[in-house]
Amino acid sequence: MSTGLIEGKTARRRLPWGPMARMAGRRALFAAPVLLAVTFGVFAVADASPFDPVKAYTGTAGLTASQENLDQIRANLGVDQPLTTRWWNWLTAALTGDFGDSSVMRQPVADVIAERMGWSVLLAASAFLIAIVLGTALGVLAARRQGGWLDRCASAAAYTLEAAPAFWLGLLAIWFFALELGVLPAGGLTDTASDVITPGQVASHLVLPAAVLGISQLPWFFLYVRQGVADALDEDPVRGARARGLSETSVLLGHALRSGMLPMLTLIGSRVPELITGALLVETVFSWPGIAAATVEAATSVDFPLLAALTVLATTAVLLGNLLSDLLYGLADPRVGFDG
Amino acid sequence: MTAAVLSVRDLSVRFRMRGDRHVAAVTGASFDLAAGECLALVGESGCGKSVLASALLGLLPGNAQTAGSATVDGLELLGADERTLARSVRGRRVALVPQSPAAHLTPVRTVGAQLEETLRALTATPRRELRRAAVAAAERAAFPASHLDRYPHELSGGLAQRAATALALIGDAPLLLADEPTTGLDRDLVNRTVDELRRHTDDGATGRALLMITHDLAAAERIADRVAVMYAGRIVEIAEARTFFGEPGPLHPYARGLLAALPERDFTPIPGMPPELGDLPDGCAFAARCDRATGLCATRPDFASGLACHHPAAVPGERSAAHA
Amino acid sequence: MADTLWRSTGRTRRSTRTVRISFSAVTVAAVVLAVLIVPPLAQLDEQAVDLSKKLLPPSWEHPFGTDDVGRDLLLRCVYGLRISLLVGLVAALVATVVGTLVGAAAAAFGGWTDRIVMRLVDTFASVPHLLLGIFIVAMFRPGVWPVIASVALTHWLSTARIVRSEVLSLRSRPFVDAAISGGASRLRLTARHLLPSVLPQAGLAAVLMVPHAMWHESALSFLGLGLPTHQASLGNLVQSARSSLLAGDWWPTLFPGLFLIIPTLAIAGLAGAWRERINPRRRSELML
Amino acid sequence: MTRAPAAPRTTARSATVLELDTITAGYDRLRPVVREVSLTLAPGEAVGLLGPSGCGKSTLAKVAALLHRPYAGRVVIDGEPARGWRHTAPRAQRTAIGVVFQQPRMSADPRLPLRDLIAEPLRATGRRDEVPARVGELADTVGLTGELLGRRPHEVSDGQLQRACLARALVLRPRWLICDEMTAMLDASTTAALVAVVEEYRAAEGAGLLAVGHDSILLERWCDRTVHWQTPPTD
Amino acid sequence: AGCSNPESGASGGQGEGESAVVGIAYEPESLSPLLGFGKDGNSKIFDGLLALDGDMALKPALAAALPEVSEDGLTYTYKLRQGVKFSDGKPFSAKDVVFTYRTILDAKTNNASKSELDAIKDIRATGDGTVVFTLKYPYAPFAQRTVLPIAPEHIAAKQDVNTGPFTTKPIGTGPYTLTGWSKGEKISFKANPSYWGGEPKVKKFTMAIIKDDDVRATRLRAGDLDGAILPPNLAEGFKSDKAKKTHAAKTYDYRTVTLPGGNKVAKDQAVRQALDIAVDRQTMVDQILEGAGKPAYGPVPTGSEWFTEGTERTHDLERAKKILDDAGWKPGKDGIRAKDGVRAEFPLWYLSGDRLRQDHALAYASDAKKAGISIKTQAGTWEVIQPRMKTDAVLAGGGAPGDPDFDQYLLLTSSLAGDGFNNMAWYDNPVVDKALEKGRESGKKAERKAAYDTVQRELVKNPGYTFLTHIDHLYVVDDSWDGLTTQIEPHDHGLASGPWWNVEDWTPKGTKK
Ligand SMILES: Nc1ncnc2c1ncn2[C@@H]1O[C@H](COP(=O)(O)OP(=O)(O)OP(=O)(O)O)[C@@H](O)[C@H]1O
Numbered sequence A: 001m002s003t004g005l006i007e008g009k010t011a012r013r014r015l016p017w018g019p020m021a022r023m024a025g026r027r028a029l030f031a032a033p034v035l036l037a038v039t040f041g042v043f044a045v046a047d048a049s050p051f052d053p054v055k056a057y058t059g060t061a062g063l064t065a066s067q068e069n070l071d072q073i074r075a076n077l078g079v080d081q082p083l084t085t086r087w088w089n090w091l092t093a094a095l096t097g098d099f100g101d102s103s104v105m106r107q108p109v110a111d112v113i114a115e116r117m118g119w120s121v122l123l124a125a126s127a128f129l130i131a132i133v134l135g136t137a138l139g140v141l142a143a144r145r146q147g148g149w150l151d152r153c154a155s156a157a158a159y160t161l162e163a164a165p166a167f168w169l170g171l172l173a174i175w176f177f178a179l180e181l182g183v184l185p186a187g188g189l190t191d192t193a194s195d196v197i198t199p200g201q202v203a204s205h206l207v208l209p210a211a212v213l214g215i216s217q218l219p220w221f222f223l224y225v226r227q228g229v230a231d232a233l234d235e236d237p238v239r240g241a242r243a244r245g246l247s248e249t250s251v252l253l254g255h256a257l258r259s260g261m262l263p264m265l266t267l268i269g270s271r272v273p274e275l276i277t278g279a280l281l282v283e284t285v286f287s288w289p290g291i292a293a294a295t296v297e298a299a300t301s302v303d304f305p306l307l308a309a310l311t312v313l314a315t316t317a318v319l320l321g322n323l324l325s326d327l328l329y330g331l332a333d334p335r336v337g338f339d340g
Numbered sequence B: 001m002t003a004a005v006l007s008v009r010d011l012s013v014r015f016r017m018r019g020d021r022h023v024a025a026v027t028g029a030s031f032d033l034a035a036g037e038c039l040a041l042v043g044e045s046g047c048g049k050s051v052l053a054s055a056l057l058g059l060l061p062g063n064a065q066t067a068g069s070a071t072v073d074g075l076e077l078l079g080a081d082e083r084t085l086a087r088s089v090r091g092r093r094v095a096l097v098p099q100s101p102a103a104h105l106t107p108v109r110t111v112g113a114q115l116e117e118t119l120r121a122l123t124a125t126p127r128r129e130l131r132r133a134a135v136a137a138a139e140r141a142a143f144p145a146s147h148l149d150r151y152p153h154e155l156s157g158g159l160a161q162r163a164a165t166a167l168a169l170i171g172d173a174p175l176l177l178a179d180e181p182t183t184g185l186d187r188d189l190v191n192r193t194v195d196e197l198r199r200h201t202d203d204g205a206t207g208r209a210l211l212m213i214t215h216d217l218a219a220a221e222r223i224a225d226r227v228a229v230m231y232a233g234r235i236v237e238i239a240e241a242r243t244f245f246g247e248p249g250p251l252h253p254y255a256r257g258l259l260a261a262l263p264e265r266d267f268t269p270i271p272g273m274p275p276e277l278g279d280l281p282d283g284c285a286f287a288a289r290c291d292r293a294t295g296l297c298a299t300r301p302d303f304a305s306g307l308a309c310h311h312p313a314a315v316p317g318e319r320s321a322a323h324a
Numbered sequence C: 001m002a003d004t005l006w007r008s009t010g011r012t013r014r015s016t017r018t019v020r021i022s023f024s025a026v027t028v029a030a031v032v033l034a035v036l037i038v039p040p041l042a043q044l045d046e047q048a049v050d051l052s053k054k055l056l057p058p059s060w061e062h063p064f065g066t067d068d069v070g071r072d073l074l075l076r077c078v079y080g081l082r083i084s085l086l087v088g089l090v091a092a093l094v095a096t097v098v099g100t101l102v103g104a105a106a107a108a109f110g111g112w113t114d115r116i117v118m119r120l121v122d123t124f125a126s127v128p129h130l131l132l133g134i135f136i137v138a139m140f141r142p143g144v145w146p147v148i149a150s151v152a153l154t155h156w157l158s159t160a161r162i163v164r165s166e167v168l169s170l171r172s173r174p175f176v177d178a179a180i181s182g183g184a185s186r187l188r189l190t191a192r193h194l195l196p197s198v199l200p201q202a203g204l205a206a207v208l209m210v211p212h213a214m215w216h217e218s219a220l221s222f223l224g225l226g227l228p229t230h231q232a233s234l235g236n237l238v239q240s241a242r243s244s245l246l247a248g249d250w251w252p253t254l255f256p257g258l259f260l261i262i263p264t265l266a267i268a269g270l271a272g273a274w275r276e277r278i279n280p281r282r283r284s285e286l287m288l
Numbered sequence D: 001m002t003r004a005p006a007a008p009r010t011t012a013r014s015a016t017v018l019e020l021d022t023i024t025a026g027y028d029r030l031r032p033v034v035r036e037v038s039l040t041l042a043p044g045e046a047v048g049l050l051g052p053s054g055c056g057k058s059t060l061a062k063v064a065a066l067l068h069r070p071y072a073g074r075v076v077i078d079g080e081p082a083r084g085w086r087h088t089a090p091r092a093q094r095t096a097i098g099v100v101f102q103q104p105r106m107s108a109d110p111r112l113p114l115r116d117l118i119a120e121p122l123r124a125t126g127r128r129d130e131v132p133a134r135v136g137e138l139a140d141t142v143g144l145t146g147e148l149l150g151r152r153p154h155e156v157s158d159g160q161l162q163r164a165c166l167a168r169a170l171v172l173r174p175r176w177l178i179c180d181e182m183t184a185m186l187d188a189s190t191t192a193a194l195v196a197v198v199e200e201y202r203a204a205e206g207a208g209l210l211a212v213g214h215d216s217i218l219l220e221r222w223c224d225r226t227v228h229w230q231t232p233p234t235d
Numbered sequence E: 001a002g003c004s005n006p007e008s009g010a011s012g013g014q015g016e017g018e019s020a021v022v023g024i025a026y027e028p029e030s031l032s033p034l035l036g037f038g039k040d041g042n043s044k045i046f047d048g049l050l051a052l053d054g055d056m057a058l059k060p061a062l063a064a065a066l067p068e069v070s071e072d073g074l075t076y077t078y079k080l081r082q083g084v085k086f087s088d089g090k091p092f093s094a095k096d097v098v099f100t101y102r103t104i105l106d107a108k109t110n111n112a113s114k115s116e117l118d119a120i121k122d123i124r125a126t127g128d129g130t131v132v133f134t135l136k137y138p139y140a141p142f143a144q145r146t147v148l149p150i151a152p153e154h155i156a157a158k159q160d161v162n163t164g165p166f167t168t169k170p171i172g173t174g175p176y177t178l179t180g181w182s183k184g185e186k187i188s189f190k191a192n193p194s195y196w197g198g199e200p201k202v203k204k205f206t207m208a209i210i211k212d213d214d215v216r217a218t219r220l221r222a223g224d225l226d227g228a229i230l231p232p233n234l235a236e237g238f239k240s241d242k243a244k245k246t247h248a249a250k251t252y253d254y255r256t257v258t259l260p261g262g263n264k265v266a267k268d269q270a271v272r273q274a275l276d277i278a279v280d281r282q283t284m285v286d287q288i289l290e291g292a293g294k295p296a297y298g299p300v301p302t303g304s305e306w307f308t309e310g311t312e313r314t315h316d317l318e319r320a321k322k323i324l325d326d327a328g329w330k331p332g333k334d335g336i337r338a339k340d341g342v343r344a345e346f347p348l349w350y351l352s353g354d355r356l357r358q359d360h361a362l363a364y365a366s367d368a369k370k371a372g373i374s375i376k377t378q379a380g381t382w383e384v385i386q387p388r389m390k391t392d393a394v395l396a397g398g399g400a401p402g403d404p405d406f407d408q409y410l411l412l413t414s415s416l417a418g419d420g421f422n423n424m425a426w427y428d429n430p431v432v433d434k435a436l437e438k439g440r441e442s443g444k445k446a447e448r449k450a451a452y453d454t455v456q457r458e459l460v461k462n463p464g465y466t467f468l469t470h471i472d473h474l475y476v477v478d479d480s481w482d483g484l485t486t487q488i489e490p491h492d493h494g495l496a497s498g499p500w501w502n503v504e505d506w507t508p509k510g511t512k513k
């Protein structure tokens, strides 16, 4: 029945690279002003905050130090200059590749980031993967049998998890897996007594923090997938797919999930800030030598160079996350397009 | 007469509504569909045609209740569990061309992808061959292959209709339910599509049957063996297509009115309005609109010899028994 | 047709559904009553320290037991719920309203408005939440309102993005064409056709925000920037119960934990019922 | 000008036409669907548009209703060329044209009961007070009985929904009416009834009609003239 | 290690007890002595000229003997130990000592504790083996200050003192060398084989930095740690664990409430006296500290040789009420007293997040209420608290062992009122001022003792602070080493504190392998 003539024209629809590239380009252009605004904002807010860099720098010794001594250190650190000067100096130096020295870490910021960034990314990426995959899987299963026991348990657990601070989860996880079962190490990047970093050790030390961080991020993914899929299951396209005799799996994954996962894709981008917050807490609880844990310290000790660098990193992560989710969204829903 | 592909007995569907009321969308429908037969189901909008089709596929909304029985190949469809329906009824025993085809396609996937998926689910097409098979399936319903990579919202109304037909033809199901399969198509395409449907019915070695719900009486005349007329949830007449469209014409006053409303005939609507399905009269539901109605019509006429009317236009006995 | 045997097709469980709606409603009502009425009526001091009654297990005198400086936990839970609900509800409400409006506006206008607004949102989102929270709280005296502000201001971003992308997807539906041709202004289109469709998404975010805000508050307290740790808030109570739990005393954790979770589940239950009502098709049943 | 004049317009004011002037439109600049199509609709005139499926009739209808920006050409409504499209078109121009869309399921907001669906344009244009009277009157005309009005789109049949869509198109008393395959899924009786409704409306208001369809018999019987799409379908 | 966790077998190659992992709560800002690291001794990586032994007595370290002090107390001469090498193999000499002290005193050096060396006028090396300090004024406790670690000139001098790599990768003469510092995670040390005091038996020593008490306790229980510092309520949980021993270090660490001179109520002598006896110190020790501590009546702990016998106060609510009655503070309707229209109430701040201070503050407020004084507890960070210290009470902590001058001078001298965290209560008592000056300058022990007795008696008459408790620091450690002792500890938990102050002297129990 089919003719060769028609077949010539059936080359598959290619990914819309052009619009995607244009969107990415627009985002890249926007990134510069966003970064400028964010770093300046952070400098300004940190400057207006009551935290004192000198006090943080000197630690407990500063409590009994004389005022003269403190003033001298303030001048030495250069934090007595006005805010705009400091920001401008930082910016110009940063553009030449010099990110300054961190007063908290007592190390060049570039070194701090080089040493720690990788571990944070590893932790956050594994956690995110866990959250997305597990959340989606559970969400689909729960939506399939709305009101079933799995749905009820998982939903109640999701709201409970959302109410449970990451500290708590971490502590419980340590208590259960490291203490009661003794199967997983309780913290650190490697065994505390070991000095070498081997992939095996890192992997076993990664399990708990990544799981805790992942699970703390899970409720949003789970509940949005569940709601999206449940709604989609009630709509005509799914009715159509059912009528065609597709298997339950195809109906769920190929139709209900495909239409219902759109909010979840958005979450990929918009949960990045929460992920960073979570990483910050989890790194603290598990003594994970990542960079997120340094954020609070950098903030409360007004360590401008480190704070600015961390902000740049966080901003980049957020922008990339959002770009990724908008690209995925545009791909997943052709009606949205690549306009943003 | 060959064994019935579809056998419907006393099928009723009602919807539970707010305030404990019910809408009786289909009431006591009984008919058989033999292998190789094509039945056209006609009736005014809202009389329950689509609901009847949905009931056969187990695709009614959650507030629906069914009664009666319907069997295909000896398998009881009503009350079958979701698993049976999904694994061995839908697409495989009973295929559907839905009425709003665009709304029944998943908006975020291309037509081609949905065709290929259906092919994979219903036939043993190897992965490599999928595209080719999809093109062929599309071709059957006159869906242009160049539009396979379009998303449903990028299709014109007629294209979406053809896509839906293509999807329904894939499974080679013994029973094909086509709900308004010709909307949005020009006359050439209508003819082509209904011919394809007819061919599909005739081809089947094991015997296939077609239930075509349509308002397009010309198309019905073209392919249908018999015509069933539905009014207010009930089947009021089943007749041979030949006699229905030709002489002596339909017997039920309602069916006659329906034919008379055609633009090529009087182009005048049947006066009055169909009764609300939530509040049906005890007697003949058409009585209020019928110029032949008498006091007798306050009791409901039984469905006998293919007709449910106290005052048919001609004597039913003069026609050959229409239903199996 | 009385004799016809009707089979239902939907998997409806109406009875449990009503039970659950009423359970949720009663819980929410009880909670509201407890936090509004009990404290002013009781005139008890939830701060009263009595070192001789340290860590007593639940008893008639102290139904929830006492904490590690001998304060009555029942009283503290009720007071804590009062503050936490205030934080949770207000923060969730503000975040949801702001997020929904911004997201819907960005998508409804589209083009450059959308781009610029969303980059502003990104800018906001880029400063880590806790950091922004720390600064906001640090700049004011510690107290409830800075905490609420810091939680609300950092949490509307997800909602905004979700609402925006849903609206974007809705914007090209044919019924939008119909509305435009019916003379609907952009505002009307958004308010009447687009927003109601995304409300369930925003509502879910709001419900999730309630418990999240409560714990966010305690995270700030943990860093020394939230409510004072002696002040009873559910977050604080759960937080400070950690070490008691390690020592084997379960009640300082359990009761505040339940106080945190049960109202959340009840609110979620009501939100589910509401979603079902406004959803044109959902008729299966009420979910949590 | 939000309200169309009640009295039929006289052809004397030649400005009161709906004119599509060499319209080129589509969804891909390189391969437009509609190429240089011109069409003029005089007041009170009923024009049928016939053409093969997928040739671009609905696209043209959307252009005429100011819902789709053409790549080239202009639309003139009552002597005023359209300057904006969709939301940027002035409300008076948008509402001067009533549209019945091809697919009722897709063009109805699933959360509005039929009553609100019909009333929506009145509310959107700030004419709330007319709602009860006008909705009741129109529902009667198109044959929607009481209880149906309270149902949501997924609770009624496609034909019933199409009636509501027609009522919605008429509710603002537009001077121009575009019916895109309005009767495609309706039975003969309902078709005849709805055509009668439209004709009655046109007789009362003097509105012009563009009826898109495939059924040449119907269009010929219904319209003053029918136009056959010249260009072959794009694919 | 005494680890029960099978995973930590990876510590590899070490015999039982040759490696130790301890959990600590504080992390040094820097590891450079020039910036203040290890200024109180026991820095593991470094040695000072002198060191403190278990009884807090000075003993020679890099100096060959205790210093010779001139008659006028202005010149200190140290003979250096010969043959000591830095761990990089370079010899230690007098110029390293001179370099270290001069650099610390340099204005460009960001060392916040340089004022502790305020008395130094000059330091020089005479010959290779001797260093001589000259002081600006006689300063009796000066020798105590020379426990501060000596940095190698040949490395540190070449770098920026504030930011150079030496601040994180130091080299010293001490018993251990640093093998890694992963900030926020751990600091690890390896025994220095060429240590002048002999190679330590514990070959590997790791300090895991775990700020959260609960996490530390959990990891200790999980076998991840061999020892850890714990707050009293968590240490309690290890009582039944036979394999672990709890070491309670006596301290100078006190908790006190400042009664600021700028507050109308708190400056009233009757109020101060009443509060001083209205508080139930023993209950605080028993309930808040789980018995691990002592009531405090002043900065000097009971039992110290500097403590003035007879200044203990007993809890006596009735007398407290009477004092207030007599002074005209009359109870109002709600039980809160007032005098001349001034209600007896003031706020009390504590550092938020500090559980121990919070509990002390709450208990104090509740005791005060019984006497008719309303104290409203409030929490904040130091940024919030500091500007309010002149008028609001603060739950403060402090205490330095060694010389009584170290904290009493800063705490009580009126001229230091409002100077940072010195004299937080704005205490102003000329008698005390004079006695403090005397104690600081006099070289004679008896004279000094008399002076500090005066201070303590004055604090009974006019208690500008309500001292509450002296806190024992609790360390739970695996029982697999001999030789564990604790020093008397200061308020801060530096790296130097805990049973591991002399980890270099530990010997694994029952040397099995
Ligand atoms: N949103 C869209 N994006 C891309 N292509 C589209 C879109 N809408 C329609 N098309 C294509 O434009 C062509 C014309 O569509 P249109 O709907 O105008 O046809 P039509 O004449 O109304 O056909 P029918 O009679 O089948 O309704 C078709 O090929 C269709 O696939």
Ligand SMILES: Nc1ncnc2c1ncn2[C@@H]1O[C@H](COP(=O)(O)OP(=O)(O)OP(=O)(O)O)[C@@H](O)[C@H]1O
Binding pocket: B015, B023, B025, B043, B044, B045, B046, B047, B048, B049, B050, B051, B052, B061, B099, B277, D154, D155, D156, D157, D158, D159, D160, D185, D186, D187
């Ligand atoms: N979910 C529902 N709830 C209540 N009533 C419904 C529901 N679905 C359909 N109905 C009613 O059932 C009746 C039959 O509907 P059905 O869709 O079968 O009509 P139809 O004969 O297919 O009409 P059309 O030709 O317009 O498609 C209609 O009156 C409709 O209002």
Ligand SMILES: [Mg+2]
Binding pocket: B049, B050, B051, B099, B179, D157, D158, D159
């Ligand atoms: Mg139908």
Ligand SMILES: [Mg+2]
Binding pocket: B156, B157, B158, D057, D058, D059, D102, D180
């Ligand atoms: Mg069309």
